[in-house]
Amino acid sequence: MKANSAKANAGAAVLDAERPATTETLLVGLDLGTNMSCLMSAPRGSDEKPVRELIPTVVGYAKEDVLNGILPCEAKVLFGRLAQKHRQNLNLVRPLQGGVIAHPEAARQFATHLRDTLQADGREVRAVIGTPACSDLAARDSARNAFRGMVAKVIFVPEPFLAVIGYRDDARISDANYHDPVLNSLCIDIGAGSTDVCLVQGHYPTVDDQLSVPFAGDAVDQIILDRILAEYPESGLTVSRIREIKERHSWVLAEDGATPAVATVMVGGKSRKIDVTAQVGAGCDALLQKVFEMARDLISRAEPETVSELLQNVIVTGGGSLTKGFGVALQAKLLEEGFENPRVQVLGDNYKDFVALGALKIARRARENQWQTLLG
Ligand SMILES: Nc1ncnc2c1ncn2[C@@H]1O[C@H](COP(=O)(O)OP(=O)(O)OP(=O)(O)O)[C@@H](O)[C@H]1O
Ligand SMILES: [Mg+2]
Known part of the structure; x- marks a missing residue:
């Protein structure tokens, strides 16, 4: 695996603890999600419990x-x-698509709303903001533009890396039996707009350590909708209705028992209930296959002597990870592929906190020269 030394150094430095002592600054960890954003904030130099806000994007x-x-x-x-x-009574706009800003004006207004939510009371605001793995300069520029004037200083960090920092049990770092995910893990973040996979091996991930594809929950919704429309072209189902059905009935392992998914559709002008369990399963299977291929690809890039430990820490997060049976099915596929004794952990319902918490941890430890100033 190639090491990008400049980035690796910057990242290692970000992890160095250094605690400034002022409460004049409000530190923010931000998961700017395609579907949902999460903010964690706390005054700089304080150990107080962060204030958490979850806001649909x-x-x-x-x-x-x-x-x-x-x-x-x-x-x-x-x-x-x-x-x-x-x-x-509104025209709804989602400012992000595929994990990156697609509507700059809406993104800027949304950033203003986030800033208002913080109740910064005249304090300087500094934010560590999650970006999809491999996001390019243009994507970071759009994010910078959205937050210019709202936030004084920023640091951008890949989201799966933040998830691992957020998930790490800091109290157990000195425990020899603790499989520290920051030292060796594979993190898979299945969002609405993108699926990001990242090797985390003790340093800030390089480009070679990350993969991102714009195939995640939104794409699953589209597959389900297309399949239903192929059979019931006039069903009148919308993608937001499909998302609701999927979130209730998503599944990938038949033997694990899918809960029957029923949708009310229009057939010949009459409302009728149809079973869409198979269509929901097909969308979820496509996601599982994509995630498996991405995981296999990144595991193959890790140094061979690190792989057995890495396989003990395959972490799945993001809303897509809540698909029923996903962790078990992914583990089974990795085993079937010949990987030795893989252990897949799903972060669970409060997955949304980890990226924002990881971002706040990094904000708390960042040195002054690691912050980028956003000129207004
Ligand atoms: N129980 C569930 N089963 C399957 N998918 C689910 C479930 N709950 C939520 N999702 C899906 O997870 C996705 C949202 O995940 P998440 O909140 O991680 O996205 P995001 O962070 O906003 O997006 P991104 O990281 O792509 O910018 C949506 O597509 C949603 O439908
Ligand atoms: Mg996300």
């Missing part, structure tokens, strides 16, 4: 014909849950 613009008294405070723009609540 969506901006809603009031429709022209909306009547007075319908939207709160006659707002022209709403964000997050409020935007979702008033969706019939």
